[in-house]
Amino acid sequence: MENFRFETQERLGDTIGEVAYRRIRSHIVNGQLLPDSKLKLERMKDVYGASVTTLREILNRLAVEELVTAEGQRGFRVAAASGAEFRELAALRTLLETHALRASIMQGDIEWEASVVAAHYKLSVAERRLVASQNNGVDKWVSCDWGFHHATIAACGQPVLMKTHASIFDRFARYHMLVMNFRGQGVVDDHTSLRNLVIARDADAAVALLTQHIQSGFDHVMATGCFE
Structure with a gap:
């Protein structure tokens, strides 16, 4: 699963x-x-x-x-890691995840909404601990981050897309783990806002926020100077 x-x-x-x-x-x-x-x-x-x-x-x-x-x-x-690959992964994640998010918002039921809220709560706990410490728990955060983003798109009804997205997410997340540097309060606020927009069924705003969220993650990792 x-x-x-x-x-x-x-x-x-x-x-x-x-x-x-x-x-x-x-x-x-x-x-x-x-x-x-x-x-x-x-x-x-x-x-x-x-x-x-x-x-x-x-x-x-x-x-x-x-x-x-x-x-x-x-x-x-x-596999090797490079800025060029990371840029491509960010673009592909954005394409797949925004499409699946819009479909999930259109098709998701009350059980789906509950799963999104539960996944966000688990993520918010991990993020509160990270904001407090800033120096450990990034691996746990990535697991919870996956759980939340997966929950938001789980009602899209497109299993091939979901399988492809999971693989892209792994590769995208690896770059965050290699720099081991949490983005801070901004990413916490993004996740809270995304949860609210999903539950409100505001697809346009949710897709816009998700696009900006993924780009911010890319920019954050690249700003470390670890990849060219």
Whole structure:
């Protein structure tokens, strides 16, 4: 389930491969596995508790998601990161998410509204803690940020779009995690306003705010000077 996208704990019915897949993907997105670093299967076997064969399957799967680069007989590396890619991801996230948001506002029911409010509450708690500390918890924030944005578009009725958006979100979020720098009160206010506009069914204003919100995230990361 997409609600558990950033959770790495084993759940009832999980296979070893599924747990290892979520952990490796999470470690790439949250920056524990750095861009362009070599992924050594023998070492990963001990870290993730999966066979070399299973790990190869996982890394090939992550290569399709463009979080990993396959190097033929030379193995695998974590995908590189660049300002050019981040710019493209921001544009694609905006395109997909604004389309899905407008459709969700048109089609969502009361249960959808409740899920948006619940996801925002969880995010607001993580953000209050971050504003207070400014130096830890960014990884938890990214998980809650995903939960909120996913909730706002979950009623769009377009599963292919949702799957593509989830992959783009992972890659976009990785850049925030690599700089480990929370945007502050401005992003908190954006999320509160977006929740209110969604519940009010004001699609035009919600789409405008979301577009500005994603652009601000891009600008914030680029301003760190970590990417060219």
